[in-house]
Structures are given as structure tokens and as C-alpha cells.
Amino acid sequence: MKALYFAWVRERVGLAEEEIAPPGDVVTVRQLIAWLSARGDGYAAAFANPATIRAAVDKSHAAPDAPIAAAREIAFFPPMTGG
Amino acid sequence: MAPQPAPKVRVQAEDFDPGREQALLTQGRRDIGALVSFIGLCRDENGSLESLELEHYPGMAEAEIARVADQARERWPLQGLTIIHRFGRILAGERIVLVIAAARRRADAFAAAAFLMDYLKTRAPFWKKERRADGADGDWVEAKSEDDKAAERWR
Numbered sequence A: 001m002k003a004l005y006f007a008w009v010r011e012r013v014g015l016a017e018e019e020i021a022p023p024g025d026v027v028t029v030r031q032l033i034a035w036l037s038a039r040g041d042g043y044a045a046a047f048a049n050p051a052t053i054r055a056a057v058d059k060s061h062a063a064p065d066a067p068i069a070a071a072r073e074i075a076f077f078p079p080m081t082g083g
Numbered sequence B: 001m002a003p004q005p006a007p008k009v010r011v012q013a014e015d016f017d018p019g020r021e022q023a024l025l026t027q028g029r030r031d032i033g034a035l036v037s038f039i040g041l042c043r044d045e046n047g048s049l050e051s052l053e054l055e056h057y058p059g060m061a062e063a064e065i066a067r068v069a070d071q072a073r074e075r076w077p078l079q080g081l082t083i084i085h086r087f088g089r090i091l092a093g094e095r096i097v098l099v100i101a102a103a104r105r106r107a108d109a110f111a112a113a114a115f116l117m118d119y120l121k122t123r124a125p126f127w128k129k130e131r132r133a134d135g136a137d138g139d140w141v142e143a144k145s146e147d148d149k150a151a152e153r154w155r
Helices: A007-013 A029-037 A041-046 B018-026 B060-075 B106-123 B145-152
Strands: A002-005 A017-019 A054-057 A060-062 A073-077 B008-012 B034-041 B049-056 B078-086 B088-091 B095-103 B126-132 B137-140
Touching (some): A029 A041, A029 A073, B018 B034, B018 B078
Antiparallel strands (some): A054 A073, B126 B137
């Protein structure tokens, strides 16, 4: 699946997007965040406070316990500040 | 009641012309009794801010605005809706966002415009980074709890 990062999540991870292949026991958004956090210092910094992270699965907002099995694209970003 | 035309949703780098958008929305229509427009501008924070860099999630931005627009149309009898949100670099004083709600009656148009802005702020995937007037690196704008409260009041 494709992972996308926006705003300061993107800056800390150091990538705008990448292909990821999490193991089969990573089945929710929350578990994916934990798995990503362990990939390196940038990821750890980006996901240090999961309460400030929002996620979208296939371009729709997704809660931490949302399943990721069928996802083609998962995005992570801070709370939105548009408008 | 005449069928509602589909909401017009645009996400674009370039500026928009509010007067032209109002005219397009009401062109040839005789059923609209109230038009409420909201324009969000980039303020200079007492001279300290030169511009904002608005990052967005292409595809989701349009989809999420359309979802919020559909919610507004379910809640209020609207005769038309235009929503335009810019991205990229926006200088202090420039326009960022436009919401126009058209209805038979003003109460519906006012309420829908306020709802749309409250929901766009907390749900549409846009993020603002400040560029300071003194040239120093600015910060990402933090989401405000007031914005969450403003969105909560519609539940």
C-alpha cells in the first residue's frame, strides 16, 4: 500500500510518500502508526504523540481502530488548519 | 421544490472572483431569495506574517469538501452552493476560501454557510505554514480547540 505524509508529519518523516508492506498482524491505523514509528528516528519524531496524528484511508478520514486491510492509500497528517 | 444543482467545489492555486462566482450561482435563477457569501482572508498578524503556504491533499481535499457540502444540503434546503479553497503561497491580504450558500430564505443560507466553514476548518485536508515578515522560518499553524468546538455545536 502507499503511505502519504503531509505538513510536519512529512517534514519529520522526510518523505511525501512511499510504498509500505506492513506485516499481517498490523491490521488497524493505530497499529500501523506503531509499526511506522519503529522504522527510524524521523518516523519516531513524527508519530511521537499519536493524539496529534490524523489518518485517512483511501482519501476518507479514518479513526485509530479503522481496518487497513483493503486500503490502497493511507495518509497521515496533523489536525487540519484550512479555511 | 426545484431540484438542487450539484454543489460547485474547486480546489485551486489561483485567486477567485467572489462577485463573478455569485453571479454564476444566481444566473437565470428566480427561486433564490438569499445568498450568503463568506470569504476567508490571509491576515498579517499585526505585520509579523508575510504569507501562508497552504499544503493540501490532492483528491481528498475535493472529496472531503464535497462530503461536507452534501451534509449541508441534507440539513438545509439550499438552492445552490459554491465552495472554492486555494492552496500554495497566499500573501497577507489575499483571499483563501470562498463559501456561497443560496437558499429561498436567509436563515438557511446563513446557517449553511456557517456550518460549511466550521466543518471545512476541521475536516478539509489543508495545512497552513507561516512565512514571517522578518524572513525567519515560520511554524505550522496549530489547530485551535475553538475550531473543534465550533464544529461540535452542529452535532
